[in-house]
Amino acid sequence: MDQTQRRMVDQPLSIPTAQPKKKRTSVISFFSKVSWKLRLQKQEPLKNVFFNLAERTWDPSVKKRHMAMRSLGTMACETPDKVRKYKMIVLDLLVHGLYDPVSSEVIHESLMTLTIILGKIQGKGLGSFFIDITLRTRTLLDDENDSLRYSAFVLFGQLAAFAGRKWKRFFTRQVKQTQDSLLTHLQDRNPQVAKACKTTFRACSPYLRQRKDYSFQNEEDQRNPKLCRQLSHYHPELLQFFYANKIL
DSSP states (O other): OOHHHHHHHHSOOOOOOOOOHHHHHHHHHHHHHHHHHHHTTTTSOHHHHHHHHHHHHTOSOHHHHHHHHHHHHHHHHHOHHHHHHTHHHHHHHHHHHHTOSSOHHHHHHHHHHHHHHHHHHTTTTOTTHHHHHHHHHHHHTTOSOHHHHHHHHHHHHHHHHHOTTTTHHHHHHHHHHHHHHHHHHTTOSSHHHHHHHHHHHHHHGGGGOOOSOOTTSOHHHHSOHHHHHHHHHHOHHHHHHHHHTTOO
16 A cells, blocks of 8 residues: 555544534543553453454444444554454455445445455455455445545455455456546535546556557557546546556
């Protein structure tokens, strides 16, 4: 993950809706208890904390599900080595959060926490979760919620760095199917989303390379006319970057 993506992860898109004082106090109180448990692992084993959070991710209360997802992110920052030990459990909970049927806040928190955890583990050992995360993140790139779109673009760009050989063909197909969304959101109404999209576009650029087995075609025929046309009009610097790196 490059420095631009790290800055974007560290500075998530702010949500303008103000939370009531009582709600903020309860959230702070909840996280204080979680941090206290982490510092007293001899009295409360970390494994038990994970199981308690796992129960909360399935709780009927949206508020509890949301706080559970955020707590997983807090744990990933405070005790990354311990989280690696239970990463498959954590990933399962977060993927479940991505599909929350009611709350966009739970989905948003899951996206941000996944971004943190994937950075900590450098995308290693994701297994089939890579497919689940990629497919769900793709659907959120066009979401009406600005915060969801922003976090989805950040995570999708991160996935581009972690695809590796195992998932290269799969992710290449996903990027090509996402090309229209990438082009559209370069002009997103929210400047932060547009910036995140631009960074992700660069991260995904290697997957947009044209195959070279069509030697009978000339250079112009091999280029993607729609992509070239739109980039030349709105983002000539991106088009120049693609040409310089022989991506188009």
